[in-house]
Amino acid sequence: MSKDNKKIIKEATIATTEQITRKYFFKECFSGMGAMALGSMLQGCDWLGNKDSFNNFTNTNPLMARAPHFIGKAKSVIYLHMAGAPSQLELFDFKPDLLKLDGQDCPQSLLEGKKFAFIRGVPKMLGPQAVFKQRGQSGAWISDNLPHLATVADEISFLKAVQTDQFNHGPAQLLMHTGSPRLGRPSIGSWVTYGLGSENSNLPGFMVLTSGGNNPDAGKSVWGSGFLPSVYQGVQCRNEGDPVLFLKDPAGIDRDLRKASIDAINEANQLTYNEFQDPEIVARMAQYEMAFKMQISVPDVMNINDEPAYIHEMYGTEPGKASFANNVLLARKLVEKGVRFVQLFDWGWDSHGTDGTTAVDIGLVNKCRNIDKPITALLLDLKQRGLLDETLVVWGGEFGRTPMQENRDGKTMPFKGRDHHTEAFTTWMAGGGIKQGSSFGETDEIGYSAISGKVTAHDMQATILNQLGFDHEKLTYTSQGRQFRLTDVHGRVINEIIA
């Protein structure tokens, strides 16, 4: 046996004995326990200084109402998302200079190094396809596509230079609502419910209503709870039939029997929770309880038949018909009942100009008519009920639209349409402690890029959380070894539009 071989065998023997000897076992035990003790000590003394950050999840009642970090102006949020991205150039961002350039080739300087979803080669410029006027005392520019909204211009704060870095619907919608263009993060409504709980113990804290014939492109993740316990995800209500699916008791089961069976299931779940401590089990139990309460509360709150006639006329609602207007009225009812976050998606704003329904001078006008009256009615109705001060209304899409006419595959399109545009678009907020009749941010003379007052999805999220009383940097949840927040490492509260 050579010297080298002997050495190797000796090393192998040592390695094996290390695994089994008493001394080695004790050594490992001590260092292991030391590390554990240190870990718990460090957690105890809060070495990162995150004194105010809180993991809000409680095992007993995850939806219990909770106080925010500081006194917030808003108690609830109605977020109106126009899925598909409405054209700011036909609604709020008036560019007379663009009219002069209508039909001319787009200058190279605007195209160099830029990527568009559909525009190829050199597109033509497309002037505004709407008539604009200044409205109210604030002199906000609103086009004739929104004649009703124009009457309440003085309630609104416009953000004229919102930017995003995603030019496809799905990722851009995710960015707007979850703070990340990729799947897996909780949506803003989930964060708010996680932070504030539900004010009405009979209703979920976060409810979602969709209209326009389709769900948003990003799918249901856009109101999902990501890594937060799933009890915080948005509860979607349908416009027709049962508002929430699978909520009704099967024929022959009465409410007492249902209650008894839920109690039995929850007892079994409690035993499993005691053994494994998985928060998802608590979430499941809370959801059973909530569903039981919702069997009574939801049909009641989702019923708009009992609203007086003048309310229906104001909103333009028709009970029984699936429409954005009905959803807006429901949003007001839900907020009145203490729901924290009501998320509305209206599909069909993707004005490419491939056919009449997506032309900025045809389809877009029709879409505007569907939302104009209801949104105006919402602002007025909240105001007359004394709720506008404590309800933040947010309106927007996931990006804007190009000042150029879309030329899909380099061909001239049959209708006037615009491509996806990330560099500047308009959103607005109203109520909830936001300035009345103001405007922040400017775009250049053709509405291509933002000049000043640039804000991002993260800034809007930070502002929404701020109005609810949260420091967006401190509303965190620990997942996979680090504390996550809605705005990730970004976000600035847009103080310029806060009253």
Next chain:
Amino acid sequence: MDPIVNIFGHFHPLLVHLPIGILLFAILLHGLSYKKRFSNFEIILPFTYLIGAIAALLSCLSGLALSTNGEYDEQILFYHQWLGITVAIVSIVGAYFTKKQKTTISKWVSIALLVLLFITGHYGGTLTHGEGFLTKDATAQIKVATKPVITNTQEAFLYADIIQPILEEKCYGCHSKIKQKGKLRLDTKEWILKGGEDGIIIHNGTALNSPMYKRIILDPVDEKHMPPKGKPQITDQERILLEWWINSGDHFDKKVKELVQPANIAPVLIVLEKNTIKPIVNEEVPLNEIKPANQNSINQLTKIGVTILKVANNSNYLTANFITVIKSNDTIANLIKTVSANMVWLKMPRMNFSNAVVAAIASCDSLTKLNIEHANITDDQLNQLQNLKRVHYLNLVGTRITLKGLLPLKNLNQLSELYLGETLISNKDSLLIQKTFPKAKIIFGNYRTQNLPSDTVVLKAPIKK
């Protein structure tokens, strides 16, 4: 300038800390060596001083390289430079005398060196952080308090009264007498017009062509954005004012009223004036601290379905929403009484009020917001609330309240929002109500949207041939 010299110069802020550390340590060893216990430290002293001297020399050289870019105040630079060189020389002298074991002389040399280090360091700090940097925060506060007040913006001088204070607050730190980053000064008309090392900063009266304005509106993360990241930024109002000032042809001696005022200027000017008047703030929550409310009562209220919690984590005041509780009973009344001192916001929509519960609300002295929309409450019951003087938000929408119930609440002189929609009070009496509650915005609601002919029109695409 030679780029290598330039880079070497940029190492100065790093290198200076070597001689400071080493020489302070040398002086410490030197001092200790007089003690018997540490007398053997003497051997190491010459070496330590020498290392310190070498480090000082390196910092002097890098400092000279840095000073060539001319961004610094010459007077202070002169002192800092020569003091720095003196430090290097004195530390060599220290090394020499400690080597020769001349204890008396070396003692005085070390004391002199200590003093020199502090003075040189302070001048260095002044160069980087600006004059008076040690006491800056304290003086800044005093300055804000004494900021000149503009009572009539139209009579104010655009540059002297409005623009210069902005530049002083946001730009002078790096672009004035004390420091001239990019060889730019903004503290006099002549310097502003002269520009910096990249040429003039204001081009023929158009803000968007002027480097000064362009830098301000650049993306804040852009390297060329001004003021740099981390420094106080130009606010949107200030930006609009600067834009106007440049666009109007950089006027240095015109009054506001003499200039053309674009549409976006008027609101900003109003704010300038308003800043001088203290805004009337509604107390959402009383300012005085209060002890936490009885937790037991809170738990019991929660149990019967009331959402009751602190208005915020950092406050002991309470907000309660009786959204799922619409029946009054004596238990509720008693529980409210036990937390009445802390209660500030109360929502009791559709509540069927009993006299006991009304009396309980009447005992909530701190109450600022009361929402009893669609509640079943009588005029007499409402009259019980006439001593809730702090209430500024009162929502009576949908109640059966008449003037008889409302007018006796005249003591609620803080009332700023009064909602009377769908009540038995008509807006014919609005003058009378306004007289009773002079500060209040009275909202009768009954809003309608118009019926426009276009509402029902659906556009169709023309059939293309």
